[in-house]
Amino acid sequence: MISVSNLSKDYNGVTVLNIDNLDIPTGESFGLVGNNGAGKTTFFSLLLDLIQPSGGYIKNNHIIVNESEEWKPFTSSFIDESFLIGYLTAEEYFYFIGELRGQNKADVNDFLKKYEEFFNDEILQKKKYLRDLSKGNQKKAGIIAALIGNPDVVILDEPFANLDPTTQIRLKKIIKELNQHTDTTILISSHDLIHVTEVCERIVVLDKGATVKDIQTSQATLEELEAYFNR
């Protein structure tokens, strides 16, 4: 689904990302880990064409992302709070995203019903603007909005951060179900090695902009990752 070729990004002569080759097949749940500054968010920003690559390119379903916008209809993402519209209520935000993705109000309402448990009564009918919700609740709204309209590719940057333990567990369940029952390609970055090994079939470790490990998740993966980061 996603293939990366000779991708690099420099800022003032300093290379922050350099990936020669990376292929993510359709339907894979893909985890990206690495310390601060490893290039995770840079990679996602390049994938979403929010910054320009210094060299190389990313193909999303055979479309070069920085040349055509055709990838937008089937790709959705939640990177940070700047993906929320602060002055909307959660419902208004969901309907807006729905309209952009060809879902009418009834479709969105049906869709949201599935996530009632995840919202834990803290998102809908709260009579609050998104900007007045807590960080964790903002994140919940953003993540679910990224799932509206059955996208083929879902990109979530550190989805577990700021969530309470119950919600983290529920989110893991949602991601696993999405992975098992649909052909959605899911890209997740995380600082939490336990979560990421639990939900991702494959984990790539970035360090200083380069891929240093590419692991198919197994029983031993968590130990391997812990050993790697404990240096």
Place this chain on the structure above:
Amino acid sequence: MFKRFIALEWKQFSRSSYFQKGIAIKILLAFGALYFIGMAAFMGVAAYFGLQKFMPDKDPITIVNNFVIYWFLADMVFRYFLQQLPVLNIKPYMVIPIKRSVVIHFLLGKTSISFFNFLPLFFFLPFSITLLVNGDYSILHIASWFFSMMLFTLSINYLNFLLNKNNKVFYVIASLLIAAGLLQFYGIYSVTEPAGYFFNTIYNKPYAVLIPLLLMVMLYRVNFKFIRKDFYLDGAISKETKDVHTQELTWLNRFGKIAPFLKNDVRMIMRNKRPKQVLLMSFLFLFYGLIFYTQETYQEMPAFLAFASMFVTGGFLMSFGQLVPSWDSEYYKLLMSQNIPYREYLKSKWSLMVVAVLISFILSTPYIYFGWDIFGMIAAGALFNMGLNSFITLYGGVLNRVPVELNVRAKAFSNTQGFNPTQLLIALPKIFGPILIFYIPYKLINFETGIICLAVSGVLGLVFTNFFLNQIEKVYQKQKYKTIAAFSEKK
């Protein structure tokens, strides 16, 4: 401790992003400030001589005293809408070992260093000096009067803090003002007369300076107590969150593809402080014509009238439009990674501007009072606004690239957020466009032809709407990465 606070404030000021924008802006701002100060000083001096010339039988200071109440009322209204209160900055001081009272004194003291408190200084001081130099006044009386005026200004400053933070105070003061206004309007009881008498008494009895002094101290104490009582994260310094309701705005669905964006824009304007401010300012633009149409000097200069006529209906268009796409800067990454056709996005903004021009035009019908010539000009100006100005403004917006904090009021006068030299360049065709389009045919043929040419230029623009939108869309596409980078800069 105060010294350290001041050092921090200075750093906040000098390191804020808008201050680091380059020397050109700073010079321009300095000139702007000097201009205002110079104008105020000039008014102060001119007021004395002007009043003496037109009303030689009356004492200038008596006249000023009779009308100064209007000054203070206007000051109050402007402050309510424009003055930004430094409320949120004290959060970091709550947990460090400084006495609360120190922090509050500093916070309140800080509000007194506002442009609003300095501007009257520049009027009253030159006026007082002129009185002393040119008239037969006692220093004691003038000095105490001058300090009274300053103390009243500071009282308004503290009153404004309460007005903003306490709904009860706001409703009481607002209803008092409205009641006074109605009484005055229907001639039942004139409030300004006793006010004039009051201010004259303050002038005549120097020790009366104690009245405004006590008033200020009292308001300061009230403020202090009010903040002290609520010095908690969820108290006076917090942003208040009101219950809000989901608004469907389904009536906008008739606009088809651009409906989702229109809905968001309407909500954006209704729910954020900065766009609301723009809305208010653009309403004031409607009265712009009064300055020009009432003065005989301008009747001989129709080029200026053409310019004014464009302004009457173009207030919202220009003040809102120059910040497209900055209005969406807080969530621009979302828009750029979502399934959004740029054109629909632009068209929604454009439609909003055109509708605003239409509404302004309807509201400007009372200008018929000044004659059909004037109203014809306003109509032609409105067409120019819809057909050409709208596109020029949209084009200028993308070159602007300044992030806007939606729910923060623009600071009066230090408002460089959303302002840069490109704005000035792009303003040139907006200002001189209508003047030239009108003036050349007016000079060559006649007045009517001038109006018709201005109107036709707008109609032509409307005919080529698609062409213009396509061109602007291309610029937006080209600038995409730069815009994203600029918008995600920390404020």
